[in-house]
Structures are given as structure tokens and as C-alpha cells.
Amino acid sequence: MESAINVLISQFKTYAGKDGSAYTLSKEEFKSLLTSQLPNLVKNASDPAVVDQLMSSLDANNDGELTFLEFWQLIGNLANKHGGFAQ
Structure with a gap:
């Protein structure tokens, strides 16, 4: 799990780190990561x-x-659904 x-x-x-702050995702950075x-x-x-x-x-x-x-919430939600834990 540590490697993940x-x-x-x-x-x-x-x-x-692609534009603006290296510690936050802008909308464009977020879209790029998602796709x-x-x-x-x-x-x-x-x-x-x-x-x-x-x-x-x-x-x-x-x-x-x-x-x-904030991004971690998405990862948690996706993992929950993908793992079949969501009701």
C-alpha cells in the first residue's frame, strides 16, 4: 500500500506543478490528470x-x-465504488 x-x-x-502552485491542481491540471x-x-x-x-x-x-x-476525497470515492464497497 505504501507504493500505491x-x-x-x-x-x-x-x-x-504544470501551472501556478505546485501544491494545488487548477481546473486544467485536474482535467489533464483525470483524462x-x-x-x-x-x-x-x-x-x-x-x-x-x-x-x-x-x-x-x-x-x-x-x-x-481535497483530491484525496475523489480517490477514496473512486476506490470505494471500484471495490464494491459503495451501497
């Missing part, structure tokens, strides 16, 4: 409306960017 966490952190930092890293778990990841909806549901402080903790 390290991969998640590394990928977050890679995408977050390249989670294309089978996030349906219609390239659809701007889907990205907007996901972004607003995760962005707890409404600053237009996602911190790692």
Missing part, C-alpha cells in the same frame, strides 16, 4: 461539465483549486 500512496502523491505533484490517469474510473472525464461538477464537489474552500486532501 507514493504513486498517488507523485502523480498529484506532477500534474499540480490521462483515471479514464476508466471517471466517466466522461474530458467533458467540461463533468470536470466542473467534480471540481465544485471536491473544492471544499471554493478557491478554484484542489489541494491534495
Whole structure:
């Protein structure tokens, strides 16, 4: 599990570092991460409306960017559904 966490952190930092802050994902960085890293778990990841909806549901402080903790909520939700734990 440690290696999986390290991969998640590394990928977050890679995408977050593309523009602006290296510690948050902008909407464009988030869309890029979704379409390249989670294309089978996030349906219609390239659809701007889907990205907007996901972004607003995760962005707890409404600053237009996602911190790692905000992003982690998506990972938890996807893992929950993918693992069959969601009711």
C-alpha cells in the first residue's frame, strides 16, 4: 500500500506543478490528470461539465483549486465504488 500512496502523491505533484502552485491542481491540471490517469474510473472525464461538477464537489474552500486532501476525497470515492464497497 505504501507504493500505491507514493504513486498517488507523485502523480498529484506532477500534474499540480504544470501551472501556478505546485501544491494545488487548477481546473486544467485536474482535467489533464483525470483524462490521462483515471479514464476508466471517471466517466466522461474530458467533458467540461463533468470536470466542473467534480471540481465544485471536491473544492471544499471554493478557491478554484484542489489541494491534495481535497483530491484525496475523489480517490477514496473512486476506490470505494471500484471495490464494491459503495451501497
